[in-house]
Amino acid sequence: MKTTRIVEAVLFASETPLAPAEIARASSDLTPAQVEEAIGELCREYEREERAFQIYPLGDGYQILTRPECATYLERFDSITRTQRLSRAALETLAIVAYRQPVSRMEIEDLRGVNVAGVLRNLQERGLIEVVDRAEGLGRPLLYGTTRRFLDHFGLRSLEDLPQPEELQITLRAER
Amino acid sequence: MRLPTPVGSRVAESDDHFVVDIERFQGPLDLLLHLIRSQDIDIFDIPIAEITAQFIAAIEGVERRLTLERAGEFLEMAATLVRIKAQMLLPRREDLLDEEDPRSELVRRLLEYELFREVAYLLSDAEAERALHRGKGYVEPRALPDRSEQPLELTMDQFLEVALWLPAPPAKRPHRAPVQPITVEEKIELWFKALKQKARVPFGVFMRRWKTRVHAVMSFLACLELAKRGLVRLRQDRHFGTLWVYRGEDDKDR
Numbered sequence: 001m002k003t004t005r006i007v008e009a010v011l012f013a014s015e016t017p018l019a020p021a022e023i024a025r026a027s028s029d030l031t032p033a034q035v036e037e038a039i040g041e042l043c044r045e046y047e048r049e050e051r052a053f054q055i056y057p058l059g060d061g062y063q064i065l066t067r068p069e070c071a072t073y074l075e076r077f078d079s080i081t082r083t084q085r086l087s088r089a090a091l092e093t094l095a096i097v098a099y100r101q102p103v104s105r106m107e108i109e110d111l112r113g114v115n116v117a118g119v120l121r122n123l124q125e126r127g128l129i130e131v132v133d134r135a136e137g138l139g140r141p142l143l144y145g146t147t148r149r150f151l152d153h154f155g156l157r158s159l160e161d162l163p164q165p166e167e168l169q170i171t172l173r174a175e176r
Numbered sequence: 177m178r179l180p181t182p183v184g185s186r187v188a189e190s191d192d193h194f195v196v197d198i199e200r201f202q203g204p205l206d207l208l209l210h211l212i213r214s215q216d217i218d219i220f221d222i223p224i225a226e227i228t229a230q231f232i233a234a235i236e237g238v239e240r241r242l243t244l245e246r247a248g249e250f251l252e253m254a255a256t257l258v259r260i261k262a263q264m265l266l267p268r269r270e271d272l273l274d275e276e277d278p279r280s281e282l283v284r285r286l287l288e289y290e291l292f293r294e295v296a297y298l299l300s301d302a303e304a305e306r307a308l309h310r311g312k313g314y315v316e317p318r319a320l321p322d323r324s325e326q327p328l329e330l331t332m333d334q335f336l337e338v339a340l341w342l343p344a345p346p347a348k349r350p351h352r353a354p355v356q357p358i359t360v361e362e363k364i365e366l367w368f369k370a371l372k373q374k375a376r377v378p379f380g381v382f383m384r385r386w387k388t389r390v391h392a393v394m395s396f397l398a399c400l401e402l403a404k405r406g407l408v409r410l411r412q413d414r415h416f417g418t419l420w421v422y423r424g425e426d427d428k429d430r
Contacts (some may be wrong), residue, residue, distance in 0.1 A: 014312075015311060015312045016311075056309060063311050064311065064312070065309035065310060065311045066309055066310045066311075067309070068305070068308035068309060070310075071307075071308040071309075071310070074310055085300075085303060085304075085307070086300075086303060088202055088296060088300075089202055091296035091297075091299050091300055092202060092292055092293060092296040094296070094299060095292045095293075095295035095299055096292050098295075098299075099292070099295070111285075111288060111289060111292060112202065112203055112205065112289065112292070113204050113205040113206075113249060113253065113285070113289065114202065114203035114204075114246070114249050115245055115246075115249070152306075153303065153306065154299055154302040154303055154306055155302055155305060155306035155309070156302070162295070163295060163298050
């Protein structure tokens, strides 16, 4: 069977992003590099044929997802659960964890000026953050970091995809 | 919103502008930034007296509107502002000109918070964008199979124990012969008979006599038919109360 068809079959059957190395397990004479190549070919094929889906990079893997133009039609089906949007408190907390990881609860609370125990628990339950370490020092507080699902939730390839501080719109008025 | 309010202007005046919905804010830093940015104030030269007054006005009654803990966060910031304001009023010693501005720590916190607030907005956009793409597996999972359908796994002893515990099966239900079909016409005749003796009859008497659904339905249909023809009147003074069947006016002429 052609490599592209094997890769397509594995991607089609998966509900989560798969890394090229994971896809390569489908056949003994398949390498991650060949998988990457096949994915590129499939992307062009779907583009050419104007398919309703495309292969998107998410985290360190790839997943077949519907194209954004299809969203309005899919929303009409009750069987499709709405992706629950995060609250502002959750987003602010996630932003801090993403940039400052590994980070303790106290550091986050200091930055946001509010208690974040509940928000952290919620984000942990949703699998967006996890305990990655314990800090040295008093009480050895838990340190949090983002997960693979965090990248998936925001459609990011890696943490480097996060906006860099110099790209942000914050105006430091004294510097005008 | 640009407010040309000079420092030290009357608080009462600025009050109107800062009726803010405190629940909307993520915390004291968020509120403070809102006050500063919405008035185009230079964050490196915050008019601390004015901002403190506005902040305190904005959190008026916060302890009633928020939980104790959230209210405490706002009150703590108010205390910090008041302390900075006091420090600003103290005369600075000439020989300590390069002493740190009492506001600098607050400014650092505000700028840092603003950075993450900005990132949070960008993340929100990214989240919305990502939500437009759907993968497989968004369809709700099927309900779990009914437990009663699952194969039983138990030993003979367990089975026996349960079997002995169970009460004896109830006696067989008495055999019932199918009821004779009855027509609405027959029931109408029965109503006439009953209403010849009495001016009004409770609908229930016919139920008690026959006790089967077919008879009840037929009696009711007969009643409705008679009422439609104007031969009887139906009365019920409240929901689920007794339904009375009255002899109609026309009845006298029969």
